[in-house]
Amino acid sequence: MARRVHIVGGGLSGLSAAVEIAGSGQHVIVHEAGPACGGRARSYEDRKLGCRIDNGNHLLLTANDAVFRYLGLIGALDTLQGPDQPIFPFVDLEKPCHWTLDLSMGRIPWWVFSATRRVPGMRLGELLSLKRLIDASPTQVVSERLLPGEFSRRLLDPFSISALNTPSDVASAALLGHVVNESLAKGGRACLPRFPKVGLSESLVDPALAHLAVLHGEVRTGRRVTGIETQAGRVTALVFPDERIAVGEDDAVILAVTAPVAAGLLKDALPDLVVPDEFESIFNAHFRLARAPMPLGSFAKTRFLGVVGAVTEWVFLKNDIVSVTVSAANRYAARDPEELGRQIWGEVRKALDGLLDAPLPPEPPLQRLVWEKRATFAATPAQLKRRPPARTGLSNLALAGDWTATGLPATIDGSIRSGVAAARALGLRGSVPG
Ligand SMILES: Cc1cc2nc3c(=O)[nH]c(=O)nc-3n(C[C@H](O)[C@H](O)[C@H](O)COP(=O)(O)OP(=O)(O)OC[C@H]3O[C@@H](n4cnc5c(N)ncnc54)[C@H](O)[C@@H]3O)c2cc1C
Known part of the structure; x- marks a missing residue:
């Protein structure tokens, strides 16, 4: 019989793990607690508005390699849209002014020399902030690495808040430095903004479910795992309110739920597991x-x-x-x-x-x-230290989720990478060459 891989959680990290493994001859089963997959990146029919909306706007950049690889695997690359230039229109409501940040395509930032392409009021010396972020130590916060001026107020501070979802006076400067290195520092080609043509589910979830169906993967919604049984250093069963599923000798489990849920499910099996808690x-x-x-x-x-x-x-x-x-x-x-x-x-x-x-x-x-x-x-220096790796002390269990140690902030790119890392931690390879 084919080896079974249970994936608990049908958010993007769980779906990424499922897509990574499917097609390898292993039987993938996704157990999702909610009525539909997608987790924190989902579309739904809103009764009050009378139309389908996304739970929240999600912006991607062409720098998000893992996302584009995933979209390629599920055949959904053409479901995103965005301008063919790295442009970002802005308005300042405090010191009224409109502008469009218009980055250069290549690595040389010619845009900083053009008054119509850069941030109004910025001084060229403020660009040093970017290097200060890249060189930041793990304990430093964003605000202490930003030089005062309009480049910080009108671009780097808003960029930091959106990328890290954490106020700059407590957010990790090193993590933002990593994001800068992976995006702005690579030039405009890596910073083309992208978002779904129709909705998050239509781009990131529905094509993954269709892909899994073709590969005989199972996706069970409305299935909340309430317990994980272990014995001799491995998972032996998944417990649901109405059922207990035995996890066989060769079977594996990827826990792709949120940090508090993972900590709760593993509190007896892995009492030393530390996860983000703010x-x-x-x-x-x-x-x-x-x-x-x-x-x-x-x-x-x-x-x-x-x-x-x-x-x-x-x-x-x-x-x-x-x-x-x-x-x-x-x-x-x-x-x-x-x-x-x-x-x-x-x-x-x-x-x-x-x-x-x-x-x-x-x-x-x-x-x-x-x-x-x-x-x-919260992407603070202290919380980053609490991110665990995919591999756990249980031989057939790996962790996935945007809160695991991906090296990225909690983003779609991070969650998709975490699913891949969890599959690899268990030695599972599937539809992915190399
Ligand atoms: C409003 C908003 C805006 C965002 N904007 C952006 C953005 O612009 N760009 C970007 O890259 N990222 C953005 N993000 C972050 C991004 O959405 C998340 O990083 C990503 O969706 C997390 O995916 P995940 O699979 O790691 O976690 P989740 O999506 O939380 O998935 C976990 C899944 O596990 C299920 N689950 C929980 N407990 C159980 C259980 N006991 N049994 C079975 N299943 C269970 C949950 O129902 C859920 O489906 C935003 C997030 C939000 C909320």
């Missing part, structure tokens, strides 16, 4: 307009806009839906979400003024506010 939230406000407006200028090419000097950080336009992302949102935990939503609508109207074919109405339209309380672990 989290940051993300606030998303989705507004459904009466009609789809026409975007103008560089906003027409990107359909997203960075906002500085406001609660709003990124505005995305998808047909008649305007969605706003606010990262590291624990800062606003004391605020009433409805009131926050009203403030954000006021900021959106100002930010998009002149970027749409007609002004937005003063009153907020139909809205859905989604506050993901544990969107990611």
